[in-house]
Amino acid sequence: MSVCNSTSESSSSTRGWLVHGLVLAAAVAAAAGAHVALALRRSGRLRSRVVGIIPARFASTRFEGKPLVDILGKPMIQRTWERTKLASTLDHVVVATDDEKIAECCRGFGADVIMTSESCRNGTERCNEALQKLAKKYDIVVNIQGDEPLIEPEIIDGVVKALQGAPDAVFSTAVTSLKPEDALDPNRVKCVVNNHGYAIYFSRGLIPFNKSGKVNPQFPYLLHLGIQSYDSKFLKIYPELPPTPLQLEEDLEQLKVLENGYKMKVIKVDHDAHGVDTPEDVEKIESLMRERNIS
Ligand SMILES: *[C@@H]1O[C@H](CO)[C@@H](O)[C@H](O)[C@H]1NC(C)=O
Numbered sequence: 001m002s003v004c005n006s007t008s009e010s011s012s013s014t015r016g017w018l019v020h021g022l023v024l025a026a027a028v029a030a031a032a033g034a035h036v037a038l039a040l041r042r043s044g045r046l047r048s049r050v051v052g053i054i055p056a057r058f059a060s061t062r063f064e065g066k067p068l069v070d071i072l073g074k075p076m077i078q079r080t081w082e083r084t085k086l087a088s089t090l091d092h093v094v095v096a097t098d099d100e101k102i103a104e105c106c107r108g109f110g111a112d113v114i115m116t117s118e119s120c121r122n123g124t125e126r127c128n129e130a131l132q133k134l135a136k137k138y139d140i141v142v143n144i145q146g147d148e149p150l151i152e153p154e155i156i157d158g159v160v161k162a163l164q165g166a167p168d169a170v171f172s173t174a175v176t177s178l179k180p181e182d183a184l185d186p187n188r189v190k191c192v193v194n195n196h197g198y199a200i201y202f203s204r205g206l207i208p209f210n211k212s213g214k215v216n217p218q219f220p221y222l223l224h225l226g227i228q229s230y231d232s233k234f235l236k237i238y239p240e241l242p243p244t245p246l247q248l249e250e251d252l253e254q255l256k257v258l259e260n261g262y263k264m265k266v267i268k269v270d271h272d273a274h275g276v277d278t279p280e281d282v283e284k285i286e287s288l289m290r291e292r293n294i295s
């Protein structure tokens, strides 16, 4: 309960953004009109069955055993899972892992676990393998990064609703305002979107690039957040699509989606990103949680 209470402030502002995104999605759907109705009738349903998958691997070059790291008395993976369970759009939540220790820990706090092979090269592949192993069929898969223990459930619901509201998109994700000090950090991925909230491009460089060559303090630059949801039919072909030139150049997997001509819906949320990438990040996140009275 304290988890929910302590974030009520950021949650309410998140909702503000999301409503905007959803209204936009509805407007797009309305504009697409008969075409959308036809597409829906053909598929017979709005992609309604949704599974949230939290991929977690033990081996990591930068941070061995990361999912199990203790954050104020709970393993990080448990914190992520607890947040995810609060999302209202998910029919099912599972942890997908290749590691018995992680699996055991997750079963211990009540999570459903799917064992995936060690050969999965990344989270998307792990999600795909987990999806194939699930007994039930799902229309949408949400890939929830295990290293964002403060993820708001509203953001998860937001990306799901965005994808459901945009039948022409196969993928949805979230962005937030980029802090000026992160403008030139290549580990912070920037995004530009069109007037209808579809992604145009993602880059490790600053986009758009101001003519002066300097960061424009007035421009609302967007930072990409790790959460993404996919149409489950698309997820099956996604890992097999051959790498594309822009994807390889930027080392950004999601560019493959755009380069192949698929549409990606983007919602803007109010979220302070606190990813845990290194052991040093744990201390940062703990002091932040103490500050905000999250236990
Ligand atoms: C670039 O940034 C400045 C502020 O630093 C802004 O006034 C200007 O409109 C931006 N665009 C161009 C083309 O200069």
Ligand SMILES: *[C@@H]1O[C@H](CO)[C@@H](O)[C@H](O)[C@H]1NC(C)=O
Binding pocket: 121, 122, 124, 125, 238, 239, 240, 241, 242, 243, 251, 252, 253
């Ligand atoms: C993840 O693996 C798939 C291959 O299955 C590949 O197409 C994709 O680019 C990889 N993504 C990253 C970030 O390495």
